[in-house]
Amino acid sequence: MDWLLRRRGLYTPSPLAQIFIYFILIFWTIVVLFPIYWVFTTSIKLPIAVNSGPNYIPWVDFQPDLHAWYKILIEEGESTTFVPFINTVIVGISSALIALGIGAAASYALVRFKYKPKLGLIGLFVALVLLSLAAIGYGGAPVNLVIVSAAVIFFLLAQTIGKRFNAHLGNEDIAFWLISQRMLPPVAIVMPIFIFFKSINLDDTRTALIITYVAANLPIVIWLMRDYFATIPIVLEESAAIDGATRLQTFISIILPIAIPGLVATFLFVLVFTWNEYLLALFLSTNNAQTMPILVVAQNTTRGPQWWNMSVLIMLMIVPVIGMAIALERFIARGLLVGAVKS
Amino acid sequence: MAGTKTSPPMDTNLQRWQDWGDRHASQLFLMPAVLLVLVMSIFPLIASLYLALTRVKIAQGGFDITFIGLANFNKLIFGREQRHTIGKIGEPTLFGWILFIAIAILLIWSIKRLVLRRTTLTVTHGAIAAAIFVLIGLGVGHFLFGYYTIEGEPPEMGYLGMLAWGSFCTFVALRILWLAIGPLLPGEWPSAGPILGRLVAITIALYLMWITVHTFTTLPNEEGNPTGIPGTLLITLYFVIFGVSLQYILGLGLALLLTGDLFGKRFFRVVFLLPMMITPVGVAYMFRMVSNTSIGPLTPLFRTVFGVGGDYSWAAQAHSARIGVMLADIWQWTPFIFIVLIAALEGMAQDQREAALVDGATNWQFFRYITLPQILPVSTTIILIRLIEAFKIVDLPFVMTRGGPGTATEPMTLHAYQAFKASDFGGSAAVAYLLLFLVTYIGLNFINNARPLAEELSS
Numbered sequence: 006m007d008w009l010l011r012r013r014g015l016y017t018p019s020p021l022a023q024i025f026i027y028f029i030l031i032f033w034t035i036v037v038l039f040p041i042y043w044v045f046t047t048s049i050k051l052p053i054a055v056n057s058g059p060n061y062i063p064w065v066d067f068q069p070d071l072h073a074w075y076k077i078l079i080e081e082g083e084s085t086t087f088v089p090f091i092n093t094v095i096v097g098i099s100s101a102l103i104a105l106g107i108g109a110a111a112s113y114a115l116v117r118f119k120y121k122p123k124l125g126l127i128g129l130f131v132a133l134v135l136l137s138l139a140a141i142g143y144g145g146a147p148v149n150l151v152i153v154s155a156a157v158i159f160f161l162l163a164q165t166i167g168k169r170f171n172a173h174l175g176n177e178d179i180a181f182w183l184i185s186q187r188m189l190p191p192v193a194i195v196m197p198i199f200i201f202f203k204s205i206n207l208d209d210t211r212t213a214l215i216i217t218y219v220a221a222n223l224p225i226v227i228w229l230m231r232d233y234f235a236t237i238p239i240v241l242e243e244s245a246a247i248d249g250a251t252r253l254q255t256f257i258s259i260i261l262p263i264a265i266p267g268l269v270a271t272f273l274f275v276l277v278f279t280w281n282e283y284l285l286a287l288f289l290s291t292n293n294a295q296t297m298p299i300l301v302v303a304q305n306t307t308r309g310p311q312w313w314n315m316s317v318l319i320m321l322m323i324v325p326v327i328g329m330a331i332a333l334e335r336f337i338a339r340g341l342l343v344g345a346v347k348s
Numbered sequence: 349m350a351g352t353k354t355s356p357p358m359d360t361n362l363q364r365w366q367d368w369g370d371r372h373a374s375q376l377f378l379m380p381a382v383l384l385v386l387v388m389s390i391f392p393l394i395a396s397l398y399l400a401l402t403r404v405k406i407a408q409g410g411f412d413i414t415f416i417g418l419a420n421f422n423k424l425i426f427g428r429e430q431r432h433t434i435g436k437i438g439e440p441t442l443f444g445w446i447l448f449i450a451i452a453i454l455l456i457w458s459i460k461r462l463v464l465r466r467t468t469l470t471v472t473h474g475a476i477a478a479a480i481f482v483l484i485g486l487g488v489g490h491f492l493f494g495y496y497t498i499e500g501e502p503p504e505m506g507y508l509g510m511l512a513w514g515s516f517c518t519f520v521a522l523r524i525l526w527l528a529i530g531p532l533l534p535g536e537w538p539s540a541g542p543i544l545g546r547l548v549a550i551t552i553a554l555y556l557m558w559i560t561v562h563t564f565t566t567l568p569n570e571e572g573n574p575t576g577i578p579g580t581l582l583i584t585l586y587f588v589i590f591g592v593s594l595q596y597i598l599g600l601g602l603a604l605l606l607t608g609d610l611f612g613k614r615f616f617r618v619v620f621l622l623p624m625m626i627t628p629v630g631v632a633y634m635f636r637m638v639s640n641t642s643i644g645p646l647t648p649l650f651r652t653v654f655g656v657g658g659d660y661s662w663a664a665q666a667h668s669a670r671i672g673v674m675l676a677d678i679w680q681w682t683p684f685i686f687i688v689l690i691a692a693l694e695g696m697a698q699d700q701r702e703a704a705l706v707d708g709a710t711n712w713q714f715f716r717y718i719t720l721p722q723i724l725p726v727s728t729t730i731i732l733i734r735l736i737e738a739f740k741i742v743d744l745p746f747v748m749t750r751g752g753p754g755t756a757t758e759p760m761t762l763h764a765y766q767a768f769k770a771s772d773f774g775g776s777a778a779v780a781y782l783l784l785f786l787v788t789y790i791g792l793n794f795i796n797n798a799r800p801l802a803e804e805l806s807s
Contacts, residue, residue: 017609033620039645134391192742297627298627298629334618334621
């Protein structure tokens with residue numbers, strides 16, 4: 006009986022422990038996969054098979070039928086389904102790419118350059134922003150005039166008073182400031198963003214969503230990529246600099262290729278966030294820029310939830326993501342979690 | 349950076365631009381990110397604060413905006429909307445009181461320990477300082493929020509609420525004042541910031557506990573319904589605290605099971621990752637389908653084990669609705685903890701593990717003395733990230749229960765959205781700001797307390 010309880014190797018648990026481990030792992034696999042399976046079977050059920058109680062196995066408990074798929078993809082495809090789907094794809098991919106570009110440049114800069122933003126200038130800037138807000142809000146001054154005069158005052162004072170204070174912040178402070186933006190609840194900033202886009206006639210467009218998602222995901226990109234760049238030895242850049250390469254050339258042709266695992270993992274991570282986002286899309290899109298999560302919620306009609314249609318839409322959202330999960334798993338060890346594991 | 353390399357004679361325009369770009373590379377790399385964050389986060393945040401302090405009315409040809417000071421916050425915390433935000437005050441149970449007193453003693457003991465360690469003050473001095481703190485806090489609180497109290501009666505939220513909000517506002521004002529004039533003062537000044545900050549933090553913690561005791565754990569009335577009803581603030585905290593702790597425990601357990609050499613490791617990992625990748629809206633509908641008591645797959649289970657039929661709905665009862673939403677949240681976000689911890693476990697130093705295994709350490713010893721110390725730092729980081737994200741919960745309850753029954757599953761983001769839908773823009777911004785305070789409060793306290801605790805445990 007002893008062999009049952011003995012470890013088989015340094016990292017191989019005893020047979021009894023293995024049975025226990027497999028039992029739990031398979032249990033959790035069922036917990037994870039069963040809801041997805043249920044959504045899939047619901048999508049191939051007729052309404053009567055859904056409403057007559059639980060029917061588990063196709064061909065045994067019920068006759069599968071593609072009516073909901075037909076309705077969503079062919080009957081209503083062009084009128085309702087395709088536009089949100091394409092919106093989600095475009096918004097997701099372009100915002101992830103832009104966030105990756107801006108974020109990677111910023112995080113690389115925060116690792117390699119030294120910044121000393123003066124406290125006096127920051128204070129001056131904040132004071133001017135508050136003053137202009139007060140002028141617009143309570144004084145009723147025209148917006149353009151206030152912005153221009155605030156900018157002029159800022160540059161005048163920055164050259165004179167701003168230079169007299171030597172207290173300054175460092176790279177860590179800038180990084181903390183950028184990353185801490187993730188703490189902001191989206192609901193706290195979405196109303197002014199909505200008004201802003203409306204005032205420049207960009208409401209309900211993909212552009213507005215892309216800009217918002219880039220800003221929302223920038224902190225994650227900087228947080229993940231900063232630690233990734235910090236692990237790249239500086240020797241490579243030094244030799245490039247001796248060869249006369251500019252900073253930008255070094256960054257594009259030497260640093261980015263090395264960082265590909267981290268970049269891919271971050272890209273997928275951000276893409277999934279955007280793909281699934283609901284609240285910002287709810288505020289910023291009404292018709293033209295509608296994304297998939299909004300369409301899914303819209304299936305809860307006055308006739309009661311249309312479970313079969315909803316299941317088809319959920320399946321449409323899950324399938325691309327399963328591919329991403331497999332890809333992400335592969336990159337995790339090398340890419341995504343350098344940051345979290347290190348700090 | 350500037351001028352480190354000798355440039356060749358500039359003959360083309362392109363060359364000149366390249367050179368200029370290279371000299372200003374440090375600015376050009378960082379500026380887009382800073383500008384974007386300024387435009388899309390900081391300015392909207394300031395604008396939101398401005399909205400939170402005003403009443404917005406839709407008038408002819410636009411909006412009519414009036415400055416009303418803290419009245420929106422006042423309404424949410426002490427006034428008309430108090431039942432929605434804070435909750436309906438009921439008669440606490442004995443268990444609630446015991447919990448409250450235990451935590452109060454713990455908090456006061458911790459501040460005493462902190463103060464005595466950092467300064468040379470005696471207990472008498474400390475008591476006098478505390479009395480001054482309470483007086484100032486109450487005074488400011490009464491000045492800022494007092495005008496909602498009914499003549500001759502104590503405010504319904506008790507003086508603790510006045511004290512908590514009053515001292516919080518004083519502290520924030522003092523911090524900003526210190527930031528502005530501190531650098532101008534000559535010489536070195538001892539900073540009372542950390543201790544004052546702790547005092548305020550503890551007051552707010554006491555206040556939150558007091559509300560919890562008066563809304564969550566309350567005696568039933570004649571009809572058998574509890575007399576207290578928690579508001580959106582506590583419901584958000586409920587989802588965050590219980591949800592994240594359970595996610596961590598489950599994620600850690602799964603990660604520990606999957607670190608050994610097992611057949612099918614990669615398959616399990618990919619499968620366990622899946623829930624995180626599905627849109628929360630989809631997860632919410634998925635859970636509604638699976639947990640349906642008349643047509644869902646668990647119907648036989650509901651019938652035989654719980655003895656409830658088709659007319660029963662878990663979404664109709666406050667407690668079961670909250671648990672339902674929390675279960676969906678756990679299902680979705682356990683993978684996040686899991687993948688980070690499994691990466692951490694695989695990156696652990698191997699020699700220590702091998703030595704312990706060769707020496708024949710038991711599983712518990714192995715976990716307590718080898719594994720735990722190595723994953724605690726990562727754990728605090730990952731829990732912090734989850735905490736911050738968990739405060740934003742809105743899609744799950746919005747789709748699963750519409751925040752109901754009543755407001756039993758309504759988090760603050762949903763509260764703000766509903767205020768927005770009702771055209772109460774100022775109120776909506778004020779709720780959003782309350783949420784921001786709450787995230788900052790919990791996040792800072794977690795960093796200040798959990799990090800040192802983790803370091804203590806891992807050494």
